[in-house]
Amino acid sequence: MLKQQLEALIFASDVPLSMQRLRELTQASSNEIHQLLAELQTEYADRGIRLCRIAEGWQFRTDPGQAEIVRRLWESRPPKLSRALLETLAIIAYRQPVTRAEIEALRGIKTSSSIISTLQERGWIKVVGRKEVPGRPQLLATTRQFLIDFSLNSLDDLPDASQLLDEGEIEQLVLENIADTRKEAIESHEKP
Amino acid sequence: MLKQQLEALIFASDVPLSMQRLRELTQASSNEIHQLLAELQTEYADRGIRLCRIAEGWQFRTDPGQAEIVRRLWESRPPKLSRALLETLAIIAYRQPVTRAEIEALRGIKTSSSIISTLQERGWIKVVGRKEVPGRPQLLATTRQFLIDFSLNSLDDLPDASQLLDEGEIEQLVLENIADTRKEAIESHEKP
Amino acid sequence: MTTDQAFPEHHAPARSLPEVRLEQFEGPLDVLLHLIRSQELDIFDIPIALIARQYMEILERQTAIDLEAAGDYLVMASTLMQLKSRMLLPRQETDDEGNEIDPRQELVAQLIAYEQFRTLAAELDERPRVLRDIFLRPIFPEAKEVQRPLPEADLSMLLTAFRRVLRRVGGEVRHRIFTETISVREQMGKLLERLQQGRIELNEFLESQPGKEALVTTILALLELWRQQAIVVIQSQAFGPITLLRREEEHAETTA
Numbered sequence: 001m002l003k004q005q006l007e008a009l010i011f012a013s014d015v016p017l018s019m020q021r022l023r024e025l026t027q028a029s030s031n032e033i034h035q036l037l038a039e040l041q042t043e044y045a046d047r048g049i050r051l052c053r054i055a056e057g058w059q060f061r062t063d064p065g066q067a068e069i070v071r072r073l074w075e076s077r078p079p080k081l082s083r084a085l086l087e088t089l090a091i092i093a094y095r096q097p098v099t100r101a102e103i104e105a106l107r108g109i110k111t112s113s114s115i116i117s118t119l120q121e122r123g124w125i126k127v128v129g130r131k132e133v134p135g136r137p138q139l140l141a142t143t144r145q146f147l148i149d150f151s152l153n154s155l156d157d158l159p160d161a162s163q164l165l166d167e168g169e170i171e172q173l174v175l176e177n178i179a180d181t182r183k184e185a186i187e188s189h190e191k192p
Numbered sequence: 193m194l195k196q197q198l199e200a201l202i203f204a205s206d207v208p209l210s211m212q213r214l215r216e217l218t219q220a221s222s223n224e225i226h227q228l229l230a231e232l233q234t235e236y237a238d239r240g241i242r243l244c245r246i247a248e249g250w251q252f253r254t255d256p257g258q259a260e261i262v263r264r265l266w267e268s269r270p271p272k273l274s275r276a277l278l279e280t281l282a283i284i285a286y287r288q289p290v291t292r293a294e295i296e297a298l299r300g301i302k303t304s305s306s307i308i309s310t311l312q313e314r315g316w317i318k319v320v321g322r323k324e325v326p327g328r329p330q331l332l333a334t335t336r337q338f339l340i341d342f343s344l345n346s347l348d349d350l351p352d353a354s355q356l357l358d359e360g361e362i363e364q365l366v367l368e369n370i371a372d373t374r375k376e377a378i379e380s381h382e383k384p
Numbered sequence: 385m386t387t388d389q390a391f392p393e394h395h396a397p398a399r400s401l402p403e404v405r406l407e408q409f410e411g412p413l414d415v416l417l418h419l420i421r422s423q424e425l426d427i428f429d430i431p432i433a434l435i436a437r438q439y440m441e442i443l444e445r446q447t448a449i450d451l452e453a454a455g456d457y458l459v460m461a462s463t464l465m466q467l468k469s470r471m472l473l474p475r476q477e478t479d480d481e482g483n484e485i486d487p488r489q490e491l492v493a494q495l496i497a498y499e500q501f502r503t504l505a506a507e508l509d510e511r512p513r514v515l516r517d518i519f520l521r522p523i524f525p526e527a528k529e530v531q532r533p534l535p536e537a538d539l540s541m542l543l544t545a546f547r548r549v550l551r552r553v554g555g556e557v558r559h560r561i562f563t564e565t566i567s568v569r570e571q572m573g574k575l576l577e578r579l580q581q582g583r584i585e586l587n588e589f590l591e592s593q594p595g596k597e598a599l600v601t602t603i604l605a606l607l608e609l610w611r612q613q614a615i616v617v618i619q620s621q622a623f624g625p626i627t628l629l630r631r632e633e634e635h636a637e638t639t640a
Contacts, residue, residue, distance in 0.1 A: 007240025008258035012519035013265055025264050048199025062526055066200035072217055073201055073209075074527045078536055083545065090546035106549055122534065149537035159543065204526040254519040256512045262519045270516045276410050278505035286504060298497055301411030301456045313544060343512040351507040356500060359493075366493045369428040370486045 002028050003036045016057035085115050097128050097139035194220050195228045208249030247339035280307050286356055289320050289331035406446040412460030413498040430488055432471050436464035571605035583629035
């Protein structure tokens, strides 16, 4: 049972799992975990998948002996653009010129530098100046290449932000607004 | 050797790998591949990782029995799907391609736009065309992502797909039974 | 004779239903199925008078108004009332071929069709679902080790991504929609002007608004006027029509 737990955890984690983390997650002792990991390592020794000990912890990897065929798998297919990258690009397209802080405020999450640099490498965004506020952050905007790659004649071809939402959603926003207005009204009323 | 290749390929792919794709990559015959996949499936049957047949392809996934512990990796619980969303999705899955008006007729209530757009954002449904009736409404159908996320090999695997009654069958059922109860009611009334 | 007549209302089983609220339901069919199944009634022989009464009770208990769904609930209420009176007709209804028609046929078919999907939806929810019950390998380091074709640009995915952001930041959108088009203030003026000519029904007025933005701006204008107590909003019964009038007019009426 603990063995299956360890297998599933290591498989589903996006980072190698350290002994400490495995202990926290399974509530088992280091000894037990150690022993089972050793067993697993032996069981996978002849498989196409290996249980590897990497500096930071444990991770499943494909057997290096299969590297060539695995390369074939990946060479033929373009990867998908990630959700985070698309969201960042969309905000730049709609709000340009925009600073990174503004993007982060909208997405509610920190934008990794690798997203910005990937977008720059693809030639979809560029720095168009600096905002005259403390720190003088860079202002980002989309490029001509962006229009070409996304089959747009001009930025005007992007649908209005309001068109992207439908009535149901607008209604929702209005309802939230009512709540806000009411609250404000009540609050302003309560003040002497 | 081929077995390890298959294992590594399926493990290294971010989408389920179809038989055709496995044949192309390994240059082996369907027969050989089939047999080895069956062997692998048995070998993984008691592990924390399983080899599963999903969306007409093969994919490694965690054992559902380990769900609780694996969820601890992220600490956040996945949001529950609302009944309205599930009903709408079920109608699209079983009746596809289907228009929004048809969904509303079946559920007897207006479908909020946010349900349709949430389903689209999840990547579970897509517009597959337009119905040639006045207004040319969009026809909705489920996607491959829907099969992947709901652990289905094909639409035929939907629960009770064969038992679903269509309009004609329901009409027949109603006519037969409603007539019976009426008859009984009449007969029992006529008795002294 | 129908069951309704066989069991006149005062003879109907006096079981009291546990109190339910409209928000628990996914529409009028869901309410009806609940009433039928929880009382173990025969779906092929629905006591319409009883069900209609219980349905109306649930509706009346409703306090919050969801205008969109209200219409569907009301349509069902009138269907039930109509069925009730048809069931009381002494003569059997017949179709073109002279076959007997039960007035409840259509409703029963609708209920059975809906119930199927209600069950299937629950079963669909039981399927092992990725990220809830099942987890996949989240990273593919092998992919980084090869030269791959670049991901393709996809406009629809870009738009979906932006929609996601917009939905997350509702307030921001609000600001944008309402400042870019007709201003709320302008619409407030128009609304007051229109009200000079007398009271209006909300639905009628909203229908005359061209497009979504105008609609939203109008609603915001209305709320603002209401907040400033310049207008009065009247809804005399749940789900009933909403009437707007100027506050002065209201005074005029009460003093008249």
